[in-house]
Amino acid sequence: MRIGTTLTNYIIQNQRHIEGATGEFTGLLNDIAVACKKIADLVNKGALVNVLGATDSRNVQGETQKKLDVISNELMIEALRYNGHIAALASEEMDSVYHLPANAPRGKYLLLCDPLDGSSNIDVNVSVGTIFSILKAPDGVTNPSEKDFLRPGTEQVAAGYCLYGPSTMLVLTTGHGVSMFTLDRDFGEFLLTREQVEIPVDTGEFAINMSYQRFWDQPITQYIEECLQGADGPRQKNFNMRWVASMVAEVHRILTRGGVFLYPCHSQLRAAGKAGKLRLLYEANPMAYIVEQAGGAASTGLERILEVNPEEIHQRVPVILGARNEVRRVDELHRSEAG
Numbered sequence: 001m002r003i004g005t006t007l008t009n010y011i012i013q014n015q016r017h018i019e020g021a022t023g024e025f026t027g028l029l030n031d032i033a034v035a036c037k038k039i040a041d042l043v044n045k046g047a048l049v050n051v052l053g054a055t056d057s058r059n060v061q062g063e064t065q066k067k068l069d070v071i072s073n074e075l076m077i078e079a080l081r082y083n084g085h086i087a088a089l090a091s092e093e094m095d096s097v098y099h100l101p102a103n104a105p106r107g108k109y110l111l112l113c114d115p116l117d118g119s120s121n122i123d124v125n126v127s128v129g130t131i132f133s134i135l136k137a138p139d140g141v142t143n144p145s146e147k148d149f150l151r152p153g154t155e156q157v158a159a160g161y162c163l164y165g166p167s168t169m170l171v172l173t174t175g176h177g178v179s180m181f182t183l184d185r186d187f188g189e190f191l192l193t194r195e196q197v198e199i200p201v202d203t204g205e206f207a208i209n210m211s212y213q214r215f216w217d218q219p220i221t222q223y224i225e226e227c228l229q230g231a232d233g234p235r236q237k238n239f240n241m242r243w244v245a246s247m248v249a250e251v252h253r254i255l256t257r258g259g260v261f262l263y264p265c266h267s268q269l270r271a272a273g274k275a276g277k278l279r280l281l282y283e284a285n286p287m288a289y290i291v292e293q294a295g296g297a298a299s300t301g302l303e304r305i306l307e308v309n310p311e312e313i314h315q316r317v318p319v320i321l322g323a324r325n326e327v328r329r330v331d332e333l334h335r336s337e338a339g
């Protein structure tokens, strides 16, 4: 498609690839884009409009909510609630499924989102983002319950993220490759700036929070050790390291110039009863779908992320994603440990 095409035109023209899609899918993506534009505006204005800092509340995961976490969640709901494109919504910032008001028209899609990813970066003016995953509601279900959301990532009909960085970019897959759009603030539209994004199969750059090194399991310890030994070790090449602490920014870097990202489970998380840090349904799955659509891989170390069967809405998973050959190496180390 022509570079510079608006997101709306792009979706209308691509909708025909989605089985059973009507104008509702275009409407839904437009609603999401509107919410993202409003969030982008607030992230951009920051202290000028008093949106930085924390609230007094914690979310269901026990994390202190930032003002912008709460506002972004409200903006997503507001953009979707009465438009008749979704049947229900689930979000990192809400304990349970958000049910539409009784008088709101029902649509056939389910939306899962992380309204603002990377919230520790909000107050320090570093890139943050919004992540979303779209499923179809089961036929005939107009008031979905939590179990209707508990489906493997392979069932996503679309996924994307919006990155609030030096430019605001919306990155989208509907299962036919990955396209990137950049927000033109002069006329308020996302315009297509890159299509058929491909992640190089090899890389010399990894991203992991090294401060947890002493808590890692053996396969992760060995993988990172191999990278750190660089040209003198078994990999026979040097690796560089990055850690933004906003998954959206890490995935965007990987889509742009390659790399591998790891947020493994470690003994400290396990001791707190967690299987990882990142959430399966609205962080790992949408990012795994995008990365696979760009020719990369996404794994828990033991299985393909998209094939994990969810048991609850805020479930966590270990995440290893990006360059295919690196993810395969991490998988291999997990397999040899399992014997």
Ligand code: AHG
Residues within 6 Å of the ligand: 063, 092, 114, 116, 117, 118, 119, 120, 209, 245, 246, 247, 248, 263, 277
């Ligand atoms: P969120 O702000 O939505 O809770 O997610 C933050 C996530 C992810 O974006 C990032 O990769 C990771 O947490 C950062 O974790 P550390 O603080 O351990 O670096």
Ligand code: MN
Residues within 6 Å of the ligand: 114, 116, 117, 118, 247, 283
């Ligand atoms: Mn997040």
Ligand code: MN
Residues within 6 Å of the ligand: 069, 092, 114, 115, 116, 117, 118, 119
């Ligand atoms: Mn978040």
